[in-house]
Amino acid sequence: DKREFRHFMLKEIHEQPETAALWVSRHLPEGLPASMPVALPFDEAFYAGIERIEILACGTSRHAALVGAHLLEQFAGLPTAVHYASEFRYAPPPLAPNTLTIGVTQSGETADTLAALAMEAQRRCAHPDPAYASRQLGVTNRPESSLSRQVPHILDIGAGVEVGVAATKTFTGQLLAFYGLAMAFATRSGSRSAAEIQTLADELRMLPQQLQELVSLHDQRSEALAHRFAETQDVIFLGRGINYPIALEGALKLKEISYIHAEGYPAGEMKHGPIALLDAHVPVVSIAVPGTVFEKVLSNAQEAKARDARLIGVAPEGPDTALFDDLLPVPEVSEWLSPLLTVVPMQLLSYHIAAHRGLDVDQPRNLAKSVTVE
Numbered sequence: 001d002k003r004e005f006r007h008f009m010l011k012e013i014h015e016q017p018e019t020a021a022l023w024v025s026r027h028l029p030e031g032l033p034a035s036m037p038v039a040l041p042f043d044e045a046f047y048a049g050i051e052r053i054e055i056l057a058c059g060t061s062r063h064a065a066l067v068g069a070h071l072l073e074q075f076a077g078l079p080t081a082v083h084y085a086s087e088f089r090y091a092p093p094p095l096a097p098n099t100l101t102i103g104v105t106q107s108g109e110t111a112d113t114l115a116a117l118a119m120e121a122q123r124r125c126a127h128p129d130p131a132y133a134s135r136q137l138g139v140t141n142r143p144e145s146s147l148s149r150q151v152p153h154i155l156d157i158g159a160g161v162e163v164g165v166a167a168t169k170t171f172t173g174q175l176l177a178f179y180g181l182a183m184a185f186a187t188r189s190g191s192r193s194a195a196e197i198q199t200l201a202d203e204l205r206m207l208p209q210q211l212q213e214l215v216s217l218h219d220q221r222s223e224a225l226a227h228r229f230a231e232t233q234d235v236i237f238l239g240r241g242i243n244y245p246i247a248l249e250g251a252l253k254l255k256e257i258s259y260i261h262a263e264g265y266p267a268g269e270m271k272h273g274p275i276a277l278l279d280a281h282v283p284v285v286s287i288a289v290p291g292t293v294f295e296k297v298l299s300n301a302q303e304a305k306a307r308d309a310r311l312i313g314v315a316p317e318g319p320d321t322a323l324f325d326d327l328l329p330v331p332e333v334s335e336w337l338s339p340l341l342t343v344v345p346m347q348l349l350s351y352h353i354a355a356h357r358g359l360d361v362d363q364p365r366n367l368a369k370s371v372t373v374e
């Protein structure tokens with residue numbers, strides 16, 4: 001039932017404040033002790049001795065994993081690698097000890113992700129040294145799926161049924177799962193003070209309200225902007241650091257539902273080739289949020305502007321962001337939290353561009369909700 005919404009995708013984008021609130025109530029209930037700042041369904045043995053993490057995923061789930069890896073490395077201090085499941089299957093890296101392998105799949109049925117996890121479990125089981133034993137976790141929206149029969153631990157993102165082929169609320173659900181894991185590992189690794197972890201938890205508690213405001217604001221802003229993309233054939237998305245995966249996700253969303261060619265790049269990489277594509281016909285969407293790379297992203301955007309590209313900023317309002325031709329404003333939050341907000345204008349912009357073109361947003365051509373073949 002789409003209720004008042006024209007498409008399931010739009011409904012599911014609008015459900016994100018609600019799914020975030022549910023996540024907060026489950027995992028960040030008031031009154032948690034400082035020694036346990038986040039409530040996850042694992043015992044101490046689950047965390048014991050883990051020194052590195054490998055994540056296997058496809059598509060949008062892989063983009064969530066890239067944000068997750070940033071959090072696990074930069075916030076929790078754990079070396080983390082993300083692999084395309086389809087690549088990992090035939091070129092797995094040499095085994096490392098004391099490793100947790102995380103499979104991220106909202107459907108729990110993606111063939112490549114399941115096969116990569118199975119292959120990894122098998123080669124670890126064959127290893128004589130117990131430090132190399134298989135330790136696996138699945139992050140999914142379908143706790144009754146094939147994934148849950150295959151891995152010993154499941155983190156259910158609890159986002160509710162997603163009908164639209166383009167993943168939206170399950171993406172933010174996967175991000176939230178990684179915030180939970182990063183807080184849990186940071187508590188144990190000692191990479192962050194209790195106060196820093198608490199600050200992140202407090203910010204996450206405010207997220208549902210912020211998402212609510214953002215979704216309402218951007219539904220209108222993106223719809224107005226979408227008209228400008230009627231003739232557009234190529235779009236470049238730029239981000240850095242924790243928001244680089246959001247640039248990838250913005251480009252993937254646009255490609256899959258509007259059939260416009262789009263590329264996501266780490267903004268600093270633009271001058272190493274893609275800048276040659278730029279002219280007045282190629283809009284550039286830059287994610288520029290205050291933090292470690294704010295100035296850098298702004299100067300990368302300036303370089304694009306010098307090539308006559310139309311600049312769209314996903315950035316806070318203010319004098320620093322006056323260079324953008326169009327602004328999709330996001331509130332100022334800590335850089336850690338920012339991907340959970342910057343992704344919303346990306347989703348809505350893609351949605352409105354596709355809807356404006358009259359396309360079948362919920363059932364894009366050539367795509368299926370779960371890819372159960374290799």
Ligand code: F6R
Binds near residue numbers: 061104107108110
């Ligand atoms: C994009 C999209 C796909 C999936 C990918 C993995 O909107 O939906 O890229 O993310 O096929 O699917 P799951 O998460 O079910 O493994």
